[in-house]
Amino acid sequence: MSLNIKQLSIIYRDGSHSIQALEEVSLTLVPGECLALVGESGSGKTTLGNACMGLLPSNALMEGKISLNGRRIDNLDESALNEIRWNRIAMVFQNGAANLNPAYRIVDQVAEPLIQRGLLSRRDANAKACEALEQMGVFDEHHYFYPHQLSGGQIQRVLLAMAMILEPEVIILDEPTSSLDPLSKIFISDVIIRLKSNKMSVILITHDLEIAVSLAESVSILYLGQIMEILPAKDLLSKPLHPYTLALGRSYPTMTTARDLGGIKGDAFYRLVHQHGRLDQEKYKHTHIQVAGSSHKNGHAPPAGCLFQKRCAQAIDRCLTEPLTLENIDGHQVRCLRQGIASLLKLNGVSKKYNELIALHPTDLSLKCGEIFCLVGETGSGKTTLAMIAAGMLKPESGKRTFDGRDMDKWARQEYQSLARRIGVIYQNPAESISPRFSVLEAVAEPLKIHNKDNTTKEVYERVSEILAKVRLSTDHSFLERYPHELNMGAIQRVCMARALILNPSLLVADEPTSSLDPSVQAKVLKLILDLQIELGLSVLFITHNIGLARKIGDRIGVMLAGCLVEVGPASMVLSSPIHPYTRLLIDSVSGKAGSSLKPISNVVGGKGCPFASRCPRPKDICLEKKPEIMEINHCRVRCHFPLY
C-alpha cells in the first residue's frame, strides 16, 4: 500500500465553536489504483487532500494517522514535509487558474520545483517543463504565456503537468473536471488512466459521479466528514447501498436516466463541536457534537446517531440515537443502522385468482424506501390486483407479504389500523372514491378522524389546509366546503391525493392517478409526487399504462402481462434496451411503430406456455409448451425463453 489513512479526525477551531471537518476516516490507497472521494460540498473532501499534503491551516486539530509506505507523515515538521510534498505526494487543487501565480509564465511555474530543489539547472528544468506541458497537450506557443492568457481546460492541463513534474507516488486531484467540457474531461481521464498504469496512486476528489465510475476502483462517499459508504466504483450508480449514495446518484444527470433529477431534501450543515479543546476521543465522540443549521446558537439536538438522518428517506427513530460504525454488507462498507437502503415492501410469490380467472400468477416484488416503482401493462394484466395486494387491501391467495420488516398478514390481522396508517392509496377512479355527500374538508379529514380521534376541530382544519396547500389546492374556507360534484376532475384527483397523504404514509399506492387529468395538471401532479418523494421520503407504487409517464417518474419499472411481471429493472435500462419482447412492443406502440394485428391474451387456468407466445413476433415451440422462468440479465429480471439482448 502506498498511502494509508487511519482514523483521521480533523476539527477546525473557530473562536468559541469548532467545526468537525472529518471524523475517523480510514482509507487505504494501493499503487496503480484510483480512489474517488465523493460527497456534497462541505463534506470534508478537500480537507482530506490538504491533510495528506500537510497543508491544514493552523486552526485545524488533527488526530489519527497518515502514513506513506509505512512511514508516518502527519507529524512531520516543515522541512521533512517539504521532502514529501510534490516529491512523493502532489496535488492538483480545485478552482484552476487561481492556483497559478499570475505574475509568472506557466513554464517557470512548472519548472519551479525542479529548480528550487536543485535537481536541474534553470535551462534543463525549463526544457523538462516544456516537455511535460507538451505531454499534457499544452502546445509550444503557450508555454511562455501567463496564466491569465490560458483557458480553463489548458490551466487544468498545466496544473496536471506541474503536479507530475517530480513524478510523485501519490497524486491528489481535487475536482479536476468540474469546470471542463466533456471532451476536455475525456483528456483528463486519459491522463489519469496513464498515471494509474505508471503505478501512481490517485485520489480523485470529485462530485462527478460518472468520472468516478469510469476511473476509480473504489469510491468513498463522504458526508459531513464521515464516510457513509465505501463501494466498488462500478456499483456507484447502479447498486448503491447507502441512502445518501442513492440520493447523490439521483441528483446527478446522466445520459441514461430519463426521470427528472431528484436532489436531496434539506441542506448539509456544519458540524459544530462544543467546548473546543483537546481532541479527546471519548469526550467529543458524539456527546458534544452539535449540529446546527444556519444559526450557531440554536443548533439542533446533538445526533448521537446518523448524521444523514434528517435528510434520509428511510430514517427511523432509532437512527437518531444509535451510534453507527461502518459495516461490511455485500462487499460495500456501509454506515447505516438499517443496513443500507431498506426494503419497505416485499411481496413473495403473491397470487390471486377470481374463480377461474387467474388475475395474478405468483409474483415477487420489492419496493425500497424512497423509491418510485412504476407498474406498466395493458388493461387486465393484473396491475391493480397487484397494487391492491401491496396496499394490503386485497388478500392474496398465496405468498408472503412483508411491510417494513413485519409480516403484513399478521400485522393486518392484529392491528390493521396501524398498518393502514402507513399506506396511502389513490384509487383508480377519483370521482367514485369520494362520497358525494362529503365536502372537501370532510373527505380529506376522514382518515385523520379515524386514526387520531383526539384531534380538535382546529387542528384538523389546520392539517387539512396544510396538506391541501401541498397538493397545490386552494385552502379557502369556501373551497373546503365544496362537494365533489362542484369540482373538476383535476381538483378531485388532488383531493384524493391529499386524503391519501394526510397521515404521512411511508408508501403511496397510486392507481392511475393521472389518467383523467389533462396534460398540464398531470405534469403538476407528477412534479408533486416527485417533490413528495424527496421531501417526505415517500415510496410510491405507481400504476400507469402510459410508459412515457413511467419513464419520467419511475426509478424502476415493472412490466405486467397476463398476471405476470415479465420484466423488472431500472427504468433507464428497461426503456432504453428492453429485454422482453413484450416491453419492446409496449415501447413501440407508444412511439407508433407497432403493427395493428394484436390478439387478446387468455388468463384462463390451465393455459400453458408463455402468455405472450400468441403475439410474439418469433415464438418457438418451447414458448407454447412451457412457462418461462425468471432470468437475471444485467440488473433486470425477465421472464422469457429468448430474451432480446
Next chain:
Amino acid sequence: MTNNSTHFSSRRLGLVITFGLTALAMLYLSYSLPRLLPGDFVTAMYASSQVTLTAEQEAELRAYYTEEPGFCSYLLRLFTLDWGYSYAFLTPVSVLFLEALPWTMLLLGAAHIISMSLGFITGVEASWRHGSRIEKGMVGGMTFLEGIPEISTGIILLLLFALNLQWFPAVGAETAYAEVSLLTRLADIGLHLTLPLATLVLAYLPGNFLLTRNSMIMVIREPFVTTARAKGLPALRIRYSHAARNALLPLVTRFGLRLAFMITGVLVVERIHSYPGLGTLLFNAIQARDLPVIQAVVLISSLMVLTIILILEMLYRIIDPRIDYVR
C-alpha cells in the same frame, strides 16, 4: 500574436502622448500661474528696506521685473537651460537649481529607498505572522507613528539628538569651508543627513508597512500561495517570490503618489533642518517673490514627477502582466 503586439505598442504610444500633453499643460501653467500671485518682487524687496522709491522709479523697476517674454520664447529658453536670473540671489536660476537638486535627491531618494524596503520587508513578515502578538504590536505602533505629522517628528528629533545629546549637527548638509579628504567629507554628509532622513523615513515607513501588510494579507489567502507551499518550496521563496511579488503593486502605486508631494514633502523637513535642498530654495524664493526661481523649481520638479510616473506605468506591466489585458 502580431496583432496583439501592435495593439500593445499603440497603447503605449497613446500613453506617451497623454503624458506629453500633460507636460505641455504643466509648462503653460508654470508660465502663467506665478504671474497670478498677489504682490511682486518689487514690493517684497523694498517694502521693508530704508530706501524709498519714487513712483517713477517703482514703475520702472516693476516694468523690468514683470516683463512678459511670451510663451514661445519662454519654452525656447527653457530648453536651453536659460531659466533667467534670480532676482534675489542674482545668479542664474539653473545654477541655484542644480546646486540644490543633488541634496534633495539624496535626501528624498534615500528616504524612499529605506522606507520602501523596510516597510515592505516588515510588512511581509508581519503579515506572514498574521494574528500573532508581534504583528498586532507592529500594526499598533505603525498606526501610531502614521498619526504623527513629520513636522513634529522632525522637531522632536532635532531637540533630542541635536540640542540635548548633540550627536548630530542641527543645520546644513555639510560642514562649510572644511578642506578635508573625501572619506571624511562623506562621513560628514552622512552625519548631516541622518536627522532629516530619519524624519522622512519615520513619516513614510508606517504607510508603506501598513499597505504592504494589508495587501499581503489578501494575497496569502490566494490559492496559488497554497500551491506554492504544496510544491515544497523554501519558505522565503513562497513568501517573497510568490506572495509578496503580487502584493507589490499597491506599494508601487503609493510610491508614485508620494512623488507628487516630492517638493512640498521635503519642504517642511528641509526647513526644520535647514537642509539646502529644493524645498529650502523654493521656500526662500516664494518669500522673496523670486519669480524665475519659483517657476523653475515648480516646473522642473513637476516634470520629474511626471516622468517617474510614466516609468512606473511601464513598470506596472512588468509587475503584473494582467494589466495589459484590462481595458
